[in-house]
Amino acid sequence: MGRVSSGTFDEAISAWRQWQDAPWGRLRYTIAAANLARHLDGVLPTGRAGHVLDVAGGNGVEAIRMATAGHKVTLVDYSAQMLAAARELAYTAGVTDRVTIIESDVAKLADHLDGREHDLVFCHNLLPYVTDVEATLQTCLDALRPGGVLSVISGNAHSEPLRVAVREQDPSGALEALSSRTRVTRTFGAPMTPRTADEVMTHLTKLGARVDGHYGIRSVCDYMADDDRKYDASFYAELERLEIALADRMPYKLTARLFHLVAVKP
Numbered sequence: 001m002g003r004v005s006s007g008t009f010d011e012a013i014s015a016w017r018q019w020q021d022a023p024w025g026r027l028r029y030t031i032a033a034a035n036l037a038r039h040l041d042g043v044l045p046t047g048r049a050g051h052v053l054d055v056a057g058g059n060g061v062e063a064i065r066m067a068t069a070g071h072k073v074t075l076v077d078y079s080a081q082m083l084a085a086a087r088e089l090a091y092t093a094g095v096t097d098r099v100t101i102i103e104s105d106v107a108k109l110a111d112h113l114d115g116r117e118h119d120l121v122f123c124h125n126l127l128p129y130v131t132d133v134e135a136t137l138q139t140c141l142d143a144l145r146p147g148g149v150l151s152v153i154s155g156n157a158h159s160e161p162l163r164v165a166v167r168e169q170d171p172s173g174a175l176e177a178l179s180s181r182t183r184v185t186r187t188f189g190a191p192m193t194p195r196t197a198d199e200v201m202t203h204l205t206k207l208g209a210r211v212d213g214h215y216g217i218r219s220v221c222d223y224m225a226d227d228d229r230k231y232d233a234s235f236y237a238e239l240e241r242l243e244i245a246l247a248d249r250m251p252y253k254l255t256a257r258l259f260h261l262v263a264v265k266p
Contacts, residue, residue, distance in 0.1 A: 013085060017085075023221070024221050026236075027221055031215075031217045031218070032217060035213065035247055039149055043119055043120060043147070044071065049070055051072050052118060052119065052120045053118040053121045053122070054073060054075045055140055056124070057077055060082075060086030060087075061089070063122075064095060067090065072098050073098060074099075074102060074113070074116075075102070076104055076106070083101050107135075107139070110142065117143065117144060118143050118144055119148050120144075122151050129190070133200065134206070137200070137203050138207055149262060149263070152200060153258055153260045154200065155192065155257070156196065156255070156257060156259045159222070159257045160177045160194060161174040163222055166223045167222065195259075196259070197214055197253075197261060200259075201214070211263045212263065214260070215247045215248050215256075216246065216259060217260050219246040219247065219253065219257075221257070
């Protein structure tokens with residue numbers, strides 16, 4: 001499927017934590033949770049623990065939140081340092097008994113799951129780093145039970161030219177971004193390829209999944225040049241409310257920094 005060296009992510013864990021704590025990082029998790037909540041009624045069992053798989057889940061922020069909510073979570077990543085941070089987070093949250101951590105590449109995921117089926121699978125921020133999107137999605141769908149939900153989040157290729165033009169005031173750079181899909185992430189310093197929602201929906205449909213939701217994440221935040229103001233609590237609260245309101249509305253979800261798809265396995 002292709003991947004970036006695990007050392008790339010091991011060395012960047014401090015920068016990743018800073019990103020997660022920044023307003024744009026917090027918005028990423030808040031909006032994703034709000035989007036997904038619309039689809040989980042009847043998916044996660046009532047009165048007992050559901051089974052959640054977080055593929056390429058990094059330091060476990062989303063996995064530990066699900067475990068804190070009472071679910072049994074399997075977190076998979078190939079960065080030893082990310083997984084060490086996830087173990088620490090699980091210990092601090094008091095949920096180590098509900099979290100299984102596996103160090104593995106997604107291509108070898110099936111070897112570690114022993115045929116177990118899950119109610120919910122996260123595939124968040126993985127697709128930009130793989131070469132075979134369809135094979136990655138198939139691996140995630142294979143880990144779901146029938147009727148289970150797959151949550152996919154990826155960098156949106158449509159957003160980069162707009163960000164460069166609006167935020168950086170660089171028309172030439174925006175023009176270049178139109179014809180160049182590959183870029184290097186600031187946090188990890190790694191090459192990545194943003195995808196489009198249409199591209200991924202086509203793969204999901206081909207694989208037999210039903211796409212029930214298409215959302216945007218950070219529809220306006222990344223186009224605002226004044227980052228300092230986003231740290232103001234009252235401004236951030238207003239921004240968060242706006243972002244959640246825009247998440248499922250056209251045309252904003254088409255140019256949001258990230259797209260979020262929610263699909264169901266028949």
